[in-house]
Amino acid sequence: ISGEYGDIAVKVAHLFFFNQAQSIEVFVFGAGAIGGCLLDQIRDQKEELLTQKIDIKVVAIATVSSMMMDEQGLDLTNWRSDLEASTTETNLQGVLDFVQAAKPLNPIFVDCTASDDLPNQYLDIFKAGMHIATPNKRANSLSMDFYKSLRTVANTQHRRFLYETNVGAGLPIIDTLQNLFKSGDSLTGFYGIMSGSLSYIFGRLDEGASFSQAVLEAREKKFTEPDPRDDLGGMDVARKALIIAREAGYELEIEDVIINRVFPEDFDDTGSVDAFIQNLPKLDSYFAEKMAALKKENKVLRMAGFIEDGKCSVGMLEVGPEHPLYPIKDCENAFVFHTARYNPIPLTIRGYGAGAAVTAAGVFGDILRTVSWNLEA
Amino acid sequence: ISGEYGDIAVKVAHLFFFNQAQSIEVFVFGAGAIGGCLLDQIRDQKEELLTQKIDIKVVAIATVSSMMMDEQGLDLTNWRSDLEASTTETNLQGVLDFVQAAKPLNPIFVDCTASDDLPNQYLDIFKAGMHIATPNKRANSLSMDFYKSLRTVANTQHRRFLYETNVGAGLPIIDTLQNLFKSGDSLTGFYGIMSGSLSYIFGRLDEGASFSQAVLEAREKKFTEPDPRDDLGGMDVARKALIIAREAGYELEIEDVIINRVFPEDFDDTGSVDAFIQNLPKLDSYFAEKMAALKKENKVLRMAGFIEDGKCSVGMLEVGPEHPLYPIKDCENAFVFHTARYNPIPLTIRGYGAGAAVTAAGVFGDILRTVSWNLEA
Known part of the structure; x- marks a missing residue:
């Protein structure tokens, strides 16, 4: 020696x-x-x-x-x-x-x-x-x-x-995934609410808030960035979904994550923050109609990252009471992993997904x- | 050297x-x-x-x-x-x-x-x-x-x-708790469905099954032990609750875990397995009444281990849709941790809590x- x-x-x-x-x-x-x-x-x-x-x-x-x-x-x-x-x-x-x-x-x-x-x-x-x-x-x-x-x-x-x-x-996400995969399990599907602000905004919609009201509340409470488009644009969720997909063995780049736009096609989301905020009420009827239709099916709208059929996406999901994302609101995050072994019932982890402590x-x-x-x- | x-x-x-x-x-x-x-x-x-x-x-x-x-x-x-x-x-x-x-x-x-x-x-x-x-x-x-x-x-x-x-x-329970407590967090409450068979039995009650039917089904599917009293007696859940309480720093013995009896006082649960099975239908009206009353409040019955006010218990809980244990059935397990930091929304982990793989x-x-x-x- x-x-x-x-x-x-x-x-x-x-x-x-x-x-x-x-x-x-x-x-x-x-x-x-x-x-x-x-x-x-x-x-x-x-x-x-x-x-x-x-x-x-x-x-x-x-x-x-x-x-x-x-x-x-x-x-x-x-x-x-x-x-x-x-x-x-x-x-x-x-x-x-x-x-x-x-x-x-x-x-x-x-x-x-x-x-x-x-x-x-x-x-x-x-x-x-x-x-x-x-x-x-x-x-x-x-x-x-x-x-x-x-x-x-x-x-x-x-x-x-x-x-x-x-x-x-x-929340114990990465360590859990690494242990699953090292022992030979494999991911067959993933659904996650990975943004406190989006959890809050879409949760407020079930409670009857208008879209503009929900976004403005979230902004006032400082749940969103000063420009709420930084949240609603889905890029932060896309990065997290990418990290989970890569953990599961997918060789993807951030550009491969499909971001489904939250806003209807005819809505102009460009311009200054103030202009965007002022335009928000134009979205209210669109979301109100969506929510009314969903309510008839006892469903809610959730903005999530998800991995299905080998594709990694961000966008709105319509989920019923049997779905683990159904009760997620008030800034709570949730991660739902379907694997070869956790099947048909997935492994779900939920709780605060942000905060310094x-x-x-x-x-x-x-x-x-x-x-x-x-x-x- | x-x-x-x-x-x-x-x-x-x-x-x-x-x-x-x-x-x-x-x-x-x-x-x-x-x-x-x-x-x-x-x-x-x-x-x-x-x-x-x-x-x-x-x-x-x-x-x-x-x-x-x-x-x-x-x-x-x-x-x-x-x-x-x-x-x-x-x-x-x-x-x-x-x-x-x-x-x-x-x-x-x-x-x-x-x-x-x-x-x-x-x-x-x-x-x-x-x-x-x-x-x-x-x-x-x-x-x-x-x-x-x-x-x-x-x-x-x-x-x-x-x-x-x-x-x-x-499910990542122990490692999660150890990490929380080592970093200075503390447990303020715990609710867990920690038995696949009890998850199944009480889930079947919401779906309208009679108690005897639910127990017999669970037994036929081999979710329970050959003697279902080994499950319904709550000792296995008590051991798990004890392990979680000890992880949280409670110095308790198994005798300190309070087991609240599932059966009404006048029900005789002694005797052979066959005698117990034959007596099961006598419990049906008791549970049917309970479930009917709960349904009016939009609640369900769950048999859980729980830690509240420094006491560790096993027994039936009546929970509404806002409670993380509400959707837990079909053998799924769930662990709900309220801590100084995960407050007011708890940290919840759910999924299969048994199975060889x-x-x-x-x-x-x-x-x-x-x-x-x-x-x-």
Whole structure:
């Protein structure tokens, strides 16, 4: 045993000798709503996890403006003000150099940014020896080539790529799918309400609200983006459906996801946000007629992502009381998986699919998945 | 680096040098419906998992009558006939001695038996250096003292105790709860339909079946035990509710679970199975009246396990259409978790909660949770 393996072996022996906890060294990029909540959760749970022999240390916190790093683990008591006071410029390469030099046992890079650029660095992050956990959907919705590279490099580096919160926030979707498929199950159909705002809007329609009223309410409550077309356009749902389809083995690009337009053909949805908002009432009679017809069949309208007959789509579904999406409203999300084994009754997971606390908890869960005792017994 | 750490370090270096897959050495006790299905799934998925750098080897298969073991991994092509032909007597101590001598990197003991005795050996199995995965509820429903010992010893040995399939078969219940609580969430309420037979029986009541008809149908379809009182008595549900309560931090014994009797007080449920079956129609008017009254309120009757106000119970619940248990019937299971964060809308997971294929897949998932690359980077 010599060279770099020797270093690791010494650490293993040391851990064992002192019967220490398994360490996780966390590097958090992005300290906004989700990242901040995650840091608070880690701070509050650190002691409890130590009793379970898990020693979770936050080694670095970085934002666009500054970063702080401490090999021994940062004191998180006042991390917000400490970070504000830090004059160190954020430097990803510096972090990677540190990891390659210090060789922490179990370093994990947590991308809590909404950056479109950071995912381009994931391959280098794996190569530096870090796991990656992220709620950021970007990496998994880029090209299929990049998608495969991420997995090849992670596997070759023996690092884990964890993204449970890419869909459904803290709901256990990705891990569940991976376990199903690894054991030989296969997806035969999928239906999901994967947007809180669309869950709310279409749920309000069953309750008798007009379409414009439902959209305006959702906007006022800040469930939608400032421009509700960002929600109603279905692109966010399309990305999530793509990620689920790829998980199931479909080799699809985002362009392959069929987005069925919510608005009738003759409705002009272009122009400024204000113009769009002002035009909304023109849609009311269209949706009112639709809802009246559906009511006679005891059905409701749901905007969903779905996978049927090998095709991945986004659009409105008409569902009756026997369908698991029927009761989904009030921002609730739901994921309905039909598989070779979950047949004829599907596997359904429902609950909040957004929110800083549940999303941070999902990322926390991903971080803890890297714990292992394998070699210390 | 010397002695036993040296051995491990050599293996780590070797793995790294050849960029080999992470190995999992599986020791399966019990090759009935679930164990057999698991072995078939492992056989069928072995190649696919190798492409993901996971090398899963079944080192031993044991039943009450015989066992077979091969350090290099058994050829599973004809494992059933090979096992039948084996003249080696099953010997747990022999397996443990082998593990302690050969020191496989990642050995996992899989208890697919229904044995009441084998769980008493779990502490020794951990001490021999093995993880344990099991669908067998026994260990987790014994005394709280034993429950804690299992976890203390597993943690001290740096081994994992995995029992996702103790409740809900392949549905992701235990892992989800553990992730929630480790990140600081807390359970405020739970409602679960955790028995396929009771799901079926009470679902048939909404559809207009009489109670005796519903029970007899469920028995004919082999959804219930030969003696339906084993299902209707609620003890199996009580054990599952106990396991969920303990997961949430409740220090309860099985005797603390309140079982509310399904039958009216004046009904005599003693005597032989035949006598009980013959008496069943006497319950029909009782349930018919109940259902008629509930129908007026648009409610249904569900037999569930539930945790409310710090108490863990089993019994009938009357639920309306807004309740996640309302649509659950036809053997479907459902688990509804109210937590500090999943509030007011709970986290709900529903689907088949029994069956060899989905249960085996859940055990398979547990086995794969032991994979880790931590020290080879």
